Amino acid sequence: MANVLVWAVWVVAAFSCLASGIAVVSFANPFFSALALIGNLASLAVLYLLLSAEFVAAGQVLVYAGAVMVMFLFVTAYLGGRADAPWAGGPTWQQFGAVLAAGAILVEVIVVIGLKAGGRLSHEAKIDAGFGSPHRIGRVFLTDHLLAFEITSVVLLVAAVGAVILGAHSRGDRVPGHVSGPGRGTWPEET
């Protein structure tokens, strides 16, 4: 019985995941797209839970859906109507090529999975109860993958500094010590 329940949860989560993904891509208004992405992240968190990745699921909801998406919504609201843009556009060959490339990737991955499905992919490893717990993740993070951990922190720091500079820069040429002059710090007009 438990199997049926798991399957049911999986089906709901997977379909809401796919639907919200399509919604993100297809909404004209970025505000709604962002809201759809929150749903996408939430349903993904459910899938993570089904895969015994409790800590990642929690992080997904807290950090991603909580913090990042709030910032996203904030920016979208800040920009208001100016955030709207034509849905698609560009030359026909580009749209055609885009669909073709994305479809090709999808088909290829599905085919590869299908070719391997009967083999190793089905035999899941035995796991204990601690798998995916914060305790286990933290231990691995700070022992085997310490370098990755440190590099990630540096990446985050760089991103923060970059965002600050971008914000200061875009306010014009009043940043002290910044090289200023005509044509510096401005986006040239489209030609």
Next chain:
Amino acid sequence: MIVAAWICLVAPLAAALLITLLGTGVSRRGAAYLATTSVLGSFAAAAVVFAKLWGESPDARSHPSTVWEWLTAGSFHVGLRILVDPLSVFMMLVVSGVGFLIVAYSIGYMDGDDEERRYFAYMALFVFSMLLLVQAGNLVILLAGWGLVGLCSYLLIGFWHERPAAIAAAKKAFVMNAIGDATMALAFFLLIQHRQTLNFPDAFAVGPGHGWLVNLVALGLLGGAVAKSAQLPLQTWLPDAMEGPTPVSALIHAATMVTAGVYLIVRTHAVFEQAPRVQELAAGLGAGTLLMAGLIALVQTDIKRVIAYSTMSQIGYMFLGAGLGAYANAEFHLMTHAFFKALLFMAAGLVIHALAGEQDIRKMSGIGRLMPMTRLAFLIGSLALVGLPPFAGFFSKDSIIAAAMDRGWYGYVLFAAALAGTFLTGVYAFRLFFIVFPGELSPFVQEHLMRGSHAAGMEGAHGEDDASRPHGHDVHEHTGEGPLSMTAPVLILAVLSVIGGWIQFAPLWHPVSDWLEPVARPLAEPTNTQEALASLFAFLLGLAGIAVAWMVYGTRRWRVPKYAFAQRMLEHKFYFDEAYDYAFYRPAVALAQGLGRWIEGPFIGGGIREIARAFRDAGLSTSRLQTGLVRTYALAIAASLAVITIVFVAVR
């Protein structure tokens, strides 16, 4: 002795380097005295070497010395090697002795020129180069000296580099000499291949059974000699070289460098003796040149060019002698010629100096009245040139003419040519003398030499008071015939032109021949009868030439015969320049222009243009891919991903 030889060699080089490196740190006078002293030092060292060598037995008089092996290729070694033997010492004495007198003369002649330091540096460098040439112990060092004297000749002909004619003459001399250098270098390559050495005298022992090789080597050496000594058919550069300062003409283009060809033939006589046809060719070329130059000298109006053609003619005699195997006589004539030809040039230089650079003999008439010492010097030089006894030319030239009688019918042809040359020498030498020195004062001379001053009081008052004299060539406040530094060498050379020939009088005493015999044993030993016969003929014909010149130019009793064709022929120097112009210059220019227009333009230039255009077009069309649109790039990445995935799956 070897040390003295090295000192003799490097002293002028040291002076040249010192003047160059000090730059304005040395005064103009200082540079002049430095150069003169160094050459005097060379002469002293050469005299020491001579004295030491004199004390040795004749067979032991050969001392090679190598300081540095700078080229080793297998068994082939080339070092900085000098060879001290009677021939090189003889040449060292001539070069440094005459060189010293001429450099000293230059002190006065070049006084006031803007670039005196450069001049004296070049002169010292030239003396070094010439000494290197004659002291060389192998053919590579000889070639180095050979090239260096050519370079100095180029630099000094073009010394007044603001004159286009001087530059053109310098280039001409260099190019003509380059032809000879090339043939010489080819000969050296053959010798290296065959003998594996270029040292004297091993390199010349080619041995029998290599007829073609020996002939080619001899021809190559002859080509170099002919170019350097301005003989047929590479003679056209020498008259133009008179664009240089007069002391340069005296030193390089009369006394030393142009005689290097004779030295080369004597030095390499072993090769020529194995190729007798080529040696006869050398004699024939000498005879032809002496006749041709004598004829052309009859119509020239530039004082220095007349003497230049005379030089060419006299070197023709030397070639004749060397070609006949009378090496000692050729060398002897080289020495006396150095005396009297340097004297003639320097006396002419006094005249030119007094007339502020004027060289046209038609404007000089009567100058002898104002410059009696110069007139006397010029007369002595001319008499020595014609070869009247007891002047120097008599002893040296007649021996060469006599040697011609030893050679069958070919020898008699040469004998006749040489005698005809003697007659011509008499005519042109005294034509020059009679036109320039005696006679009425020409207005031009009056204007230059008698301007408001005491013309009569000039005599004897040489310009010792240099300091009071304004500097500069074109300032001619002359107080006589020239400063002591100019007149003293002229006097010394005049004395040498008289007595210089007395050291050898073939029938009675012959120390020069004895001295040189260990190096170059003569092929021809004229008998006393032949000597006497040759002297008699030469004396009479020379006298006849002088008499003709006297009748035509001295008394003007005979008119100058008018043969328009011959006149034009001679004035155009037998059309050699024109012929070379048509034969080489114009075809080369036409070829170059044709290649430029039909090959380089369309094919090479066009090809490069097309390649450039293809790359530019390729760049332009590729740059269109870079749209600046992020989505296009993203599409490219996605498409690549799709393709790479296929590849990965397919490859596994």
Next chain:
Amino acid sequence: MRGPDVPWYLAVAAFLFATGALGVLLRRSPLIVLLSLEIMLNGANLALIAFSRLHGESSGQIFALAVMAVAASEVVVGLGLIVAIARKRLDLDVDKLSILRG
């Protein structure tokens, strides 16, 4: 508790990735492009976690966490750029930002 096999998760991940790619390639609003990028990253994350489960190996989850951090950074910088563009009163349209054209 036996649910769907890993291949099902992978299929969902592939589908998410393709959807996101389609959004990136087709949409012209930079905001939506950023959101689509997030979907692509999440697809990759899902695949990572699925493989982590398959091998019983925590490293996949570590990798997923790193991807999340990178995604957060990318969103921060991307949003900063978008705000800067908006401040300059330019159109928010990726097709008009082609100043780097060669």
